[in-house]
Amino acid sequence: MTLKISRMECIACGRTYETEETRYRCDCGDLLQVVHDLDRIGSEFPDLKELFEKRKESFDLPYRSGVWRYHELILPDLPRRKIVTKGEGNTTLYRVEAISRAFGVKNLYLKHEGENPTLSFKDRGMTAGVSWAHFLGMKYVGCASTGDTSAAMAAYAAQVDSMESVVFLPYKKVSPEQLAQPISYGARTLSLDTDFDGCMNLVQRICKHHPLYLLNSMNSFRIEGQKAIGIEAVHQLNWEVPDWFVIPVGNAGNVSALGKGLLELFQLGLIDRLPRIAGVQAQAANPLYLSYKTGFSESIRVKAGDTCASAIRIGDPVSRDKASSIVKRFDGVMAEADESELMEAKAVADRAGVAVCPNSGVALAGLKKLRNRGEIKESDTVVVICTAHGAKFSDVSVNYHTGNLPKLQPSRLNAPLRLPADYGAIVKALDL
Amino acid sequence: MTLKISRMECIACGRTYETEETRYRCDCGDLLQVVHDLDRIGSEFPDLKELFEKRKESFDLPYRSGVWRYHELILPDLPRRKIVTKGEGNTTLYRVEAISRAFGVKNLYLKHEGENPTLSFKDRGMTAGVSWAHFLGMKYVGCASTGDTSAAMAAYAAQVDSMESVVFLPYKKVSPEQLAQPISYGARTLSLDTDFDGCMNLVQRICKHHPLYLLNSMNSFRIEGQKAIGIEAVHQLNWEVPDWFVIPVGNAGNVSALGKGLLELFQLGLIDRLPRIAGVQAQAANPLYLSYKTGFSESIRVKAGDTCASAIRIGDPVSRDKASSIVKRFDGVMAEADESELMEAKAVADRAGVAVCPNSGVALAGLKKLRNRGEIKESDTVVVICTAHGAKFSDVSVNYHTGNLPKLQPSRLNAPLRLPADYGAIVKALDL
Secondary structure: OOOOOOOEEEEEOOOEOOOOOOOOEEOOOOOEEEEEEHHHHHHHHOOOHHHHHHHHHOOOOOOOOOOOOHHHHHHHOOHHOOOOOOOOOOOEEEEOOHHHHHHHOOOOOOOEEHHOOOEEHHHHHHHHHHHHHHHHHOOOOEEOOOOHHHHHHHHHOHHHOOOOEEEEOOOOOOOHHHHHHHHOOOOEEEEEEOHHHHHHHHHHHHEEEEEEEOOOOOOHHHHHOHHHHHHHHHHHHHOOOOOOOEOOOOOOHHHHHHHHHHHHHHHHOOOOOOOOOOEEEEEOOOHHHHHHHOOOOOOOOOOOOOOOOHOOOOOOOOOHHHHHHHHHHOOOOEEOHHHHHHHHHHHHHHHHOEEHHHHHHHHHHHHHHHOOOOOOOOEEEEEEEEEEHHHHHHHHHHHOOOOOOOOOOOOOOOOOOEEEOOOHHHHHHHOO | OOOEEEEEEEOOOOOEHHHHOOOOEEOOOHHHHHHHHHHHHHOOOOOHHHHHHHHOOOOOOOOOOOHHHHHHHHOOOOOOOOOOOOOOOOOOOOOHHHHHHHHHOOOEEEEEEEHHOEEHHHHHHHHHHHHHHHOOOEEEEEOOOOOHHHHHHHHHHOOOOOOOEEEEEOOOOOOHHHHHHHHHOOOOOEEOOOOOHHHHHHHHHHHHOOOOEEEEOOOHHHHHHHHHHHHHHHHHHOOOOOEEEEEEOOOHHHHHHHHHHHHHHHHOOOOOOEEEEEEEEHHOOHHHHHHHHOEEEEEEEEEEOOOOHHEEEEEEOOOOOHHHHHHOOOOEEEEEEEEHHHHHHHHHHHHHHEOOOOOHHHHHHHHHHHOOOOOOOOOOOOEEEOOOHHHHHHHHHHHOOOOOOOOOOOOOOOOEEOOOOOHOOOHHHHHO
């Protein structure tokens, strides 16, 4: 038997566990992270860049995937035959002149994670999480989620004949859009008489005592897939490190993953410096921003308020400690965006043909603030992580453009113009 | 000045026109197609396969696109700098054991065109159509569409600073999901007091007399982009031609494009035989199927009825003649699928983790029929074109799985299970 390259390690007390152990937290109660023996990866695969380049040439799965192209950095102990993939990743790194102009950054890139198979960045984490569950021989996987997480989990689990997925949802708080994906993928969907936190609590308790594998974001294997966002972006830039990554922050798994991947690239010598990282929160749910203002000396929880950026409406982020240590390590900053700022920023990207979710608007609004106060410079190279597809948020978009979002004065109203079915009237209105 | 490689040619009388001419129909009234000088392409680019392989290695646009990778075959006269792209195409060719089993075809592939930037195959045609409009210096582009076409047109036009798009929609017949994309991309959206046919009629008349460039499916440049679906699929199969392509048919531009691309590959010697093509229609809108039953001797129009496959609810297809000649040339067949058949077939793909639209369900149901009557064999290699993402049809999916589609008895009911927020009750229900 080959010695394993990876282990799980507590982020607080440092205690380690075998990766085959079904466990989501350390005995001390804190989160675990997957830690790889980078020296061994470096010596076993002395020419990783060449390997990754080579894989770009092929249409074949799994290595066409923008996660598994970097297999050795993701889950090196996972056998290739256990990989469950849809060719996720390979998302476009948009560089659009109109967006650059609007934000005053010459070299601005939008990494559009909405172009994943289930339309959000969650696919990257789930291909890793479900593959690992498959490797462990799990028959059941579960999560609590009203949105992207359950869609992605159910979609990947559906590819494994021997696996069933279970989704915990709050009764009557889920739209058809949110329900359609899990039930179509065959997930057993529990509609519980409680709120989201109640669902989360129940799924964790059940996973602890029954053979249901937990795929919420405390699962550290998901982070390994998610970190490919940053790896792929830097690869797309031909391994030239941008000055900044800007990323929306809710439960904080995404920023943690981004930082972890970049740090590993740096430690392996695949990149020669670290970028800075800007994490941005919605003002309605800004505990990490508030904590950052105290130099992360205070651990702050808030009661999250209403926000269009519903996927990051989280008052007590699970991955807060991972995230704060990443922000510090990357000479990073945190910012916040109010509802008007985030919707206006989203509208700029949409208008330029890149349809993004309101959370991506949070990141773009943060970029604008940091640029205005000179923290980010016009000449900096900046990559903004856009987390989901705008098409998942039709109501929000229509309400913005027709002036029906409460308390907001949209600067880019674009309501349909009602006209009679008359040639002359249309020509006159169009003024071609 | 270099002589041009392509011209427009009437599909009926054969009259030719320069490609720079803004024209959608021949003077005789019939449709035009873009015709390339294949001998010249063959001699100017003697090693096309090598060129296409080489482009796979790069992340850079435009040639990372699954359309523009094949630039020489798409619009060879279009200068590279005029290409308007989002890196469309590169959609996964799914091969899923559970789907193969369900349809009784060992080598079954699903080409998932829902994985395009605006979530349908229309992006392939629109990157070509908008690029050509850009090349012609058009300031305004327009179309009538309640769905995928307007989303794609607006998204691509939004990438060109000097271009405005205009969408003609029937008043009050458009859902927020259908409205959100065009208005977000900044399209001028006209909501007209008429039905869809009224919108189509008006946009054609206005485009004829004003500088508004028509991007509905009679635009022959769109077909050139669309045909990359088949080219890319065959390339993904390492230029080994499958026995069958199966494709849903509505306005019939898609099947025409598929056939045109494959024919050109054959004529250029890039493939050594032609596949057969099966076109499948919804029973509620089956004029080409009925016409096929007469050996295409009769040109049949129907009044299209209600169908879950709303995007192909067309009783009088624009590209009927192109399509029938393709079906004949490819030793093809036509089939039809009723509502139950198409929704059941869609549910099979969804359940295996490949979320497709109801139109894709039509194609899959057709496959099943042709397989059952032995036309398609178990040992055949089959590629099914799936045209849009299932996430665009949340209501249809939820209604199917909860048993709320009128007159249908779903075989795969998967309604949410309502439970109290009680540990014991959940464990008992899950029976883990």
